[in-house]
Amino acid sequence: MTLLVASCNHMTLKPDPHYVLGKPYQAGSVWYYPRENYDLDETGLAAVSRDNTTRLTTDGEVSDQAALAAAHPSLQLPAIAQLTNLENGLQTTVRINDRGTGDPHRLVEITRRTAQLLGIRPDAVARVRLRVLPAESHAAAEALPGAPRLPIATAPRGAVEVAELPPPPGVRQGNGHSVTASVAQAPEAPPAAAPPLRLPETVTRTAARPGRLMVRLDTFDEYQYAAVQQAKMAGAGAVIVTSRQGRTRQFRVEIGPLPDVARADAVLDQAFSSGIPDARIVVD
Numbered sequence: 001m002t003l004l005v006a007s008c009n010h011m012t013l014k015p016d017p018h019y020v021l022g023k024p025y026q027a028g029s030v031w032y033y034p035r036e037n038y039d040l041d042e043t044g045l046a047a048v049s050r051d052n053t054t055r056l057t058t059d060g061e062v063s064d065q066a067a068l069a070a071a072h073p074s075l076q077l078p079a080i081a082q083l084t085n086l087e088n089g090l091q092t093t094v095r096i097n098d099r100g101t102g103d104p105h106r107l108v109e110i111t112r113r114t115a116q117l118l119g120i121r122p123d124a125v126a127r128v129r130l131r132v133l134p135a136e137s138h139a140a141a142e143a144l145p146g147a148p149r150l151p152i153a154t155a156p157r158g159a160v161e162v163a164e165l166p167p168p169p170g171v172r173q174g175n176g177h178s179v180t181a182s183v184a185q186a187p188e189a190p191p192a193a194a195p196p197l198r199l200p201e202t203v204t205r206t207a208a209r210p211g212r213l214m215v216r217l218d219t220f221d222e223y224q225y226a227a228v229q230q231a232k233m234a235g236a237g238a239v240i241v242t243s244r245q246g247r248t249r250q251f252r253v254e255i256g257p258l259p260d261v262a263r264a265d266a267v268l269d270q271a272f273s274s275g276i277p278d279a280r281i282v283v284d
Helices: 002-012 112-117 134-142 223-232 261-273
Strands: 025-027 030-032 041-048 069-072 079-085 090-099 108-110 125-132 160-165 179-184 213-220 239-245 248-258 280-283
Touching: 041 112, 069 079, 079 134, 090 108, 090 112, 125 280, 213 223, 213 261, 223 239, 223 248, 248 261, 261 280
Parallel strands: 041 108, 069 090
Antiparallel strands: 025 030, 041 125, 041 280, 069 108, 079 090, 079 125, 160 179, 213 248, 213 280, 239 248
């Protein structure tokens, strides 16, 4: 009977892939604000999904633990991203098609097949880098209903620039004839093709860079604001790190390096309790 019900549920499941951004939402004590970001490049911890239900993802695709897919708390859906296991250098491309992880300690939740290809145990977390691929993500989004259309700057069609030129040295000008040169506009590159719903299993190996586990509290343009936040977490070892973006100085407040994931989780919880909702675990 149980098998029959499960089979019927699967048969009536109707995929409806569509573009989704969504409204702000709360998971636990943390608020998330979904927004488009085609340049996202961040590090953190990946968790492996334990979901065994047959359901649709947030953007209407069939949830499939055998696919290269992931859930992210705030990116536009779908998005295509390069995911790297920093602990062993294994790298693949995933389709981000669901909201998650539901755990503010984790950057992304990946399917079991993705974890297998990246050498991550089903019960483990791993230090990862997530980098959105802009062209592929735009193509994936624009192929679906509900996606905002990008303005396309079209070049003039058939435009040719003509100018009279003097003859080269040693060459006489012919009677009634002019020497001309024309420059035509280069054709535009065709738009990227939409990636398939099920991405191919392509894995590459890069250099392992496990880095250091840190809790990043926030980044400020004014030192005085960084100092206020640092004081809130001084007992946990918070420090202010100064960096430069061009001519602008920025002040990053962070704690670490931390010895393991358990300690990083505990420090992040302490930051939330201290009224710092934007704190997150990163790999530096």
